[in-house]
Amino acid sequence: MEEALTDTRVVIVNGARQTGKSTLAELCLRGRSDSVRRYLDDPRTRASALADPVAFLDSAGTMLIDEVQRVPELWLTIKHSVDRDPRPGRFLLTGSARLLGLSELPDALPGRSETVELFPLSQGEISGEPDGFVDAAFTHGTRLQAKPSELRRRDYLTLVSRGGYPEAVRRETPKRRTQFFRSYLDDIMTRDVHQVADIQRVSDMRRLIGTLAARSGGLLNYNRLASDLALPASTVRDYVGLLELIYLIRLVPAWSPNATARAVATPKLMFNDVGLAAHLVSGVTNDATTGGLVETFVLGELARQITWSDTMPRLYHFRDRDGYEVDSVLEDNAGRVIAIEVKAAETVRTDDFRSLRLLQRRLGDRFRAGFVVYCGDQQLPFGENLACIPISALWTASPQ
DSSP states (O other): OHHHHHHOSEEEEEEOTTSSHHHHHHHHTTTOTTOEEEETTSHHHHHHHHHOHHHHTOOSSOEEEETGGGOTTHHHHHHHHHHHOOOTTOEEEEESSOGGGOTTOOOOOTTTEEEEEEOSOOHHHHHTOOOOHHHHHHHHGGGOOOOOOOOOHHHHHHHHHHOSOHHHHHOOSHHHHHHHHHHHHHHIIIIIHHHHOOOSOHHHHHHHHHHHHHTTTSBOOHHHHHHHHTOOHHHHHHHHHHHHHTTSEEEEOBOOOTTOSOBOOOOEEEESOHHHHHHHTTTOOOHHHHHHHHHHHHHHHHHHHHHHOSSOOEEEEEEBTTSOEEEEEEEOTTOOEEEEEEOSSSOOOGGGGHHHHHHHHHHGGGEEEEEEEESSSOOEEOSTTEEEEETTHHHHOOOO
């Protein structure tokens, strides 16, 4: 973010509530004596922005505007200001929604802005580990090295239920975390949702969120959701789009190699914070729900790492009409692929590599490596460019 401020007029920090956007923005402004801070959660500041946006934005140094989505009317004035004065580092904006997706915003800032997306904390950030699996996998393939793991399935499920929101991580007991997640969801419903859309039936939105949590890690089937919730499919589609806009959920697009014509294009659903999903399905203990939460946990760690990875791959999932599926496919700009299967078990079987081997045959040299990520403790080879690794390897592996 600090680098972006040196060469970009407007830097936008997007992400869910309680991910540390404001704190990070404040840290970036340390040492900038001429910086100005505006917090739009304050009603007086918001009234000033609405009354005279030109004077509100007048500043010689960098201006931080926190929760900028609360006053969409500022957007055109910011655009006009940076067009007249193109110095880098003019504005640092934070928001709890994907700002350029808001219908109220009259124009984007092409060529003038850079967006940084902030997620809940990764496991490496929490425990002080390298968080280097993505780059290590593309650099070393199955020869990557991670620390031996002492974690087992019950330990990973504890990490799943904790999630990555800093406030939830700080709380020491499940009871206190439950209270945090309950308050967090109430805040989302009363503030974020109403800031970006006019929702008439909040109870329907709450039912949808609970249903999506139980299906996190699975394919998103709008028609099935509509049937289960007795809602129009168009309403479900609109609500899902809204939840993605405010960073509650993320849709992982389907992937297909050029040689495959039978791929299924349905996106995969994941909660941006697995701890919140686990809270919403607490008391549901079937294997499908547990497996979905573990998969969401793994996908979340990969999504976070991609944001700072030197390789900068894109995250997909794969499924074809013959029943082959791979939970995560990472593809870099050169077309190289890392394929990852997630198992919520402490053992691995040869058959767990069935879909990975299919991709390996179809992709040839493009297939860099395939991993089964599981709740066991050992890193073991299962054939050329195929291996199983503990889930903890995602944050203990180093690219070097």
